[in-house]
Amino acid sequence: MRVCSVREMRAMDRYAIEKLAIPEEILMENAGLASAAVLNREIGIPGRRFAVFCGGGNNGGDGFVVARKILSDGGSVTVFLLSDPEKFQGAARTNLEIIKRLPLSLVRLDSPERIRGDVAHCHGIVDAILGTGLDRPVGGLFKEVIERINASGKKVLSLDIPSGVNGDTGEILGVAVRADYTVTFGLPKIGNLLYPGFARGGKLHVCHITFPPDLQTGESIRVRINTPPPVPPRDPDAHKGSMGEALFIAGAANYFGAPCFAALSFLKAGGGYSRLAAPASMIPAMAQRGGEIVFVPQRETAAGSLSEENFEALLALSSTMDMVVLGPGLSLEGETQALVGRLVRDIPVPLLIDGDGLTAIASRLEQIRARKAPTILTPHLGEMARISGKGIPDIRRNRIGVLQETAADLRALIVLKGAHSLIGMPDGRVSVNLSGNAGMATAGSGDVLTGTIAAMYGQGLPLDEAVCKGVFIHGLSGDLAAESRGEDGMTASDILEFLPEARRADRAGLPEHLRRRYAGPEVL
Ligand SMILES: NC(=O)C1=CN([C@@H]2O[C@H](COP(=O)(O)OP(=O)(O)OC[C@H]3O[C@@H](n4cnc5c(N)ncnc54)[C@H](O)[C@@H]3O)[C@@H](O)[C@H]2O)[C@@H](O)CC1
Numbered sequence: 001m002r003v004c005s006v007r008e009m010r011a012m013d014r015y016a017i018e019k020l021a022i023p024e025e026i027l028m029e030n031a032g033l034a035s036a037a038v039l040n041r042e043i044g045i046p047g048r049r050f051a052v053f054c055g056g057g058n059n060g061g062d063g064f065v066v067a068r069k070i071l072s073d074g075g076s077v078t079v080f081l082l083s084d085p086e087k088f089q090g091a092a093r094t095n096l097e098i099i100k101r102l103p104l105s106l107v108r109l110d111s112p113e114r115i116r117g118d119v120a121h122c123h124g125i126v127d128a129i130l131g132t133g134l135d136r137p138v139g140g141l142f143k144e145v146i147e148r149i150n151a152s153g154k155k156v157l158s159l160d161i162p163s164g165v166n167g168d169t170g171e172i173l174g175v176a177v178r179a180d181y182t183v184t185f186g187l188p189k190i191g192n193l194l195y196p197g198f199a200r201g202g203k204l205h206v207c208h209i210t211f212p213p214d215l216q217t218g219e220s221i222r223v224r225i226n227t228p229p230p231v232p233p234r235d236p237d238a239h240k241g242s243m244g245e246a247l248f249i250a251g252a253a254n255y256f257g258a259p260c261f262a263a264l265s266f267l268k269a270g271g272g273y274s275r276l277a278a279p280a281s282m283i284p285a286m287a288q289r290g291g292e293i294v295f296v297p298q299r300e301t302a303a304g305s306l307s308e309e310n311f312e313a314l315l316a317l318s319s320t321m322d323m324v325v326l327g328p329g330l331s332l333e334g335e336t337q338a339l340v341g342r343l344v345r346d347i348p349v350p351l352l353i354d355g356d357g358l359t360a361i362a363s364r365l366e367q368i369r370a371r372k373a374p375t376i377l378t379p380h381l382g383e384m385a386r387i388s389g390k391g392i393p394d395i396r397r398n399r400i401g402v403l404q405e406t407a408a409d410l411r412a413l414i415v416l417k418g419a420h421s422l423i424g425m426p427d428g429r430v431s432v433n434l435s436g437n438a439g440m441a442t443a444g445s446g447d448v449l450t451g452t453i454a455a456m457y458g459q460g461l462p463l464d465e466a467v468c469k470g471v472f473i474h475g476l477s478g479d480l481a482a483e484s485r486g487e488d489g490m491t492a493s494d495i496l497e498f499l500p501e502a503r504r505a506d507r508a509g510l511p512e513h514l515r516r517r518y519a520g521p522e523v524l
């Protein structure tokens, strides 16, 4: 499913109204009816009381339709206007004029105190205060009303997006409604799916308000929910070479975990042959943890990290691999970072750079741009700041935009890790991944991701789909681990151990609750 920006949504609305001649009133009617259907399913309308809060734009107009529907379906309703009634225009104005003639109570709110009784005695609240037109921090009466809604303990349905959440970024502008259900219109907005906005929306539904399919799926909409295709079936005649060969260049004194997690995750995610080039003195200890890995001992610096003398041999070995992973636990030692810079430019196969490798290339970005084979970068927010040259708050404010810019600039596939990781392609496509959980924010989790991505590529997916699939399977593994052991105290080993089950579940069919969660909003 595609995910759109506010500007794209407006363009779709305009197209439907101007080119397809669907009156704005019909779009608004569809939005309102779908929302009322959710209200009826979740709370029940007949015999129930509702408070509908309407702001001064079309989001408020949708609220008027819901109020009319509640009344006609046997519920009772009070509509609170947070804006001057003279402000409404177009379809919102039409619907306001209609409900003025209906036997429902319509209150122009001047004090938040006025809502106390209705809120206390209602069965549900409809939030039609602010939608995609939010353009400044929420303050004054709007803020006080939203705070009271959040403190009420009542079930809340938000129309389009919880009021106060920025539709383009998921940021909360001052204060935002905490909804139990959201019905979003046309397509989900970026702000419905990115944190913290996502967490405010509750159960998310989408109503296409009769937009034709080609309008919802057009290639010009670059963001989508991550639903990668299946991994090709395993050839019964497979041998370890045909399931992919990956080389991990990783490790330095005292960093035993990262290289092992990375190299083992490749095998646990179904990859064939995992080689780990690490400082020679570390290998006996690492062999205890991963006997299935083939070790390639490397010369060391005085600090116990990879020395630059390894360059030629590493390059020669790299060129025979399906993919090379560079970075986990390499350390920030100067000589090793210089080695990384040289390898990055010359490795002639797909190269995934993570961890200390990303730090090394942040000051050598021209080496990435000079690469002939594809590059994959897997930064967290801090590393993204380093490679994009933007501050962390700027990235938070515009995660998708910064990702698109940086992926195009570096001609790299970039996984921006975090809750709902984003996968950005050099051509501007972005996938929003919905698998995974907060327990995965743990040391070594990112190392497991590197091998999982490499394994998907080794088993035959095209590179862009392999990256998307790796991110998805990594999250699924974390979710299965959380269901079995809980989120608290989850470690990278847990994610690693659940990879085979994740692969099996992905092939055999996911449990219904996970399938729904990963598919994104339910279509009404
Ligand atoms: N054809 C369409 O355009 C459709 C639009 N729909 C609805 O229309 C909404 C967008 O409508 P609008 O563009 O009118 O925008 P909104 O209804 O989101 O609100 C815009 C109004 O709120 C004010 N505002 C913005 N930020 C504020 C703040 N922080 N505090 C107080 N007031 C603030 C603006 O000045 C403006 O008057 C969508 O979210 C959706 O609910 C649906 O009816 C479907 C069809």
Ligand SMILES: [K+]
Residues within 6 Å of the ligand: 059, 127, 128, 129, 130, 131, 158, 159, 160, 161, 162, 163
């Ligand atoms: K809203």
